Amino acid sequence: MQLEASSVPLFRVGLIGDPVAHSRSPALHNAAFTHVGIPAHYELWHTSTAELPARIAELRQPGTLGANVTLPHKVAVLALLDQIDPDAAVIGAVNTIIREYDGTLTGANTDAPACLASLREDGGFEPAGRSAVILGASGAARAATVALVGAGIAQLTLVNRTLEKAEQVLGDVLAATEANPLLYAITPTSAELPELLASANLIINATSLGWHGNETPLAAEYIPAGALVFDMVYRPTRLLHEAAARSARTLNGAGMLVRQAALAFERWTGQPAPLDVMRAAMHATW
Numbered sequence: 628m629q630l631e632a633s634s635v636p637l638f639r640v641g642l643i644g645d646p647v648a649h650s651r652s653p654a655l656h657n658a659a660f661t662h663v664g665i666p667a668h669y670e671l672w673h674t675s676t677a678e679l680p681a682r683i684a685e686l687r688q689p690g691t692l693g694a695n696v697t698l699p700h701k702v703a704v705l706a707l708l709d710q711i712d713p714d715a716a717v718i719g720a721v722n723t724i725i726r727e728y729d730g731t732l733t734g735a736n737t738d739a740p741a742c743l744a745s746l747r748e749d750g751g752f753e754p755a756g757r758s759a760v761i762l763g764a765s766g767a768a769r770a771a772t773v774a775l776v777g778a779g780i781a782q783l784t785l786v787n788r789t790l791e792k793a794e795q796v797l798g799d800v801l802a803a804t805e806a807n808p809l810l811y812a813i814t815p816t817s818a819e820l821p822e823l824l825a826s827a828n829l830i831i832n833a834t835s836l837g838w839h840g841n842e843t844p845l846a847a848e849y850i851p852a853g854a855l856v857f858d859m860v861y862r863p864t865r866l867l868h869e870a871a872a873r874s875a876r877t878l879n880g881a882g883m884l885v886r887q888a889a890l891a892f893e894r895w896t897g898q899p900a901p902l903d904v905m906r907a908a909m910h911a912t913w
Contacts, residue, residue, distance in 0.1 A: 638690055640895060641670035643682055643704075643724075644697035648673070649838065651861065651912045652695060655888045658908035662901045667692060674700065683707040686726055692895040693725045693732075695888075698835060701766030708734040717803040718773045719796075720766030723891040735894060738770035741886035743778055745857075749882040752829060752855050755779035759829040762844045764792040767859055768833035772800050775829075782809040784823045790814050824849045830870075831857045837864035850875050859883060861909075885909050 642652050648671065656669035672694070674682045679700055686694055696704050701720040705711060708724065709731040715721050721734035746752045754775050761768050761775075764787035775783055787793035793812035801810060813819055824830065824845075836844040837860040847869035850856060856870035861880035870877050889900035 638665075638667035638692045639670060640667060640692040640694060641672040642695045642697060643672050643674045643679070643700060645673060645675055645699060647671040647697065650697070651884065651909055652888060654908045654912050655885060655905045656892060659889075659892050659901050659905050662904045663896070663898055665896055665898070667896075676700070676703070679703060680707055683724070683732065686724060686732055687730045689730075691726050693723065693891075695891060696722050696724060698765065705734060708732045710734070712736065714739060714773070717800065718766070718769045719799055720769050722766065722770075722887065723894060725894050735891075736770055737887040737890035737894075738767055738883070739774040739777075741883045741890060742771050742859075743774040744886050745878070745880075745882035746774075746829070746855075750855050750857060750876070750878040752857075753778075754829070756781050757828040758782040758826055759831065760784045760786060760824055760827045761831045761833055762786050763832070763834035764789070764796050765833055765835075768831075769796050769800070771831050771833055771859075772796060776800055776804055776806050776808060779806070780808050782811075784811040784813060784827075786813055786815055786817075786820065788814060821849055825851050827851060827854050829855050829857065830875075831859065832864075832866055833859055835860075837866055841865050843869065847873060881909055 642650050653669045660667045701722055704721050711734040715734050715736035718736045721736055722738050723735040725733045759775055759780055761771055785793040785797055797810045797812050832844050834844045836842045843865040850870050850873045852874040855876045857878045858864050858866050859880040861884045867877040885906050889902050889905055892900040
């Protein structure tokens with residue numbers, strides 16, 4: 628689908644999640660729609676788990692381009708859609724929904740390519756042959772796992788409070804790829820964690836810890852100097868502050884957010900995203 632400037636009535640698109648009030652996505656997308664001249668408006672759609680089926684059904688109505696999906700619905704939403712992109716099926720999570728011309732809904736995942744692009748372009752990190760530790764087993768952690776395995780990571784550890792969930796993520800990804808990295812699923816209290824962190828070239832926080840207050844998913848003494856610490860939270864966090872103090876390199880989630888938004892914009896409109904405009908809108912919200 629390709630939308631031409633001012634050729635259609637006002638379209639709606641929004642973010643489905645709980646919570647959503649913190650999101651910078653409206654600023655990014657509304658700036659992009661204005662710049663390109665597409666009459667669309669991006670909104671925040673706070674949606675509880677009980678409200679999710681009705682919210683997805685609303686996307687089938689004319690006048691809707693689709694939606695973004697955030698915590699805690701990235702996995703649950705799959706069962707409510709008509710078709711899933713192959714990459715999103717491997718990840719097992721959807722962060723972008725596209726309403727097709729016939730009213731059917733397609734699920735996509737722009738987190739994985741955005742994560743990889745941010746690591747390479749913003750963080751100067753090439754995964755091939757390296758070692759990584761991912762904190763969490765959320766939809767975002769699934770996307771990061773798929774991105775890193777696809778880029779040739781040699782060793783990957785998934786750390787999650789529920790061991791079975793971490794094992795399931797790694798099993799799902801391994802079953803869908805021909806890559807054969809060393810994979811470990813452990814809990815935060817595992818005796819192996821300090822050693823695996825000490826040898827890590829990359830640590831990714833894919834949990835929600837860091838959004839609020841002074842919380843952190845990882846004690847400072849476990850952060851190795853010289854590693855890249857990538858916090859998907861897109862603002863300064865205690866984890867990044869403590870990582871910098873230990874001479875680790877740091878990267879927040881702002882670059883990933885802009886890139887996943889740009890990819891979603893292109894799926895909804897069929898037009899190239901004005902990446903610089905979206906990046907400027909992101910920085911203007913700080």
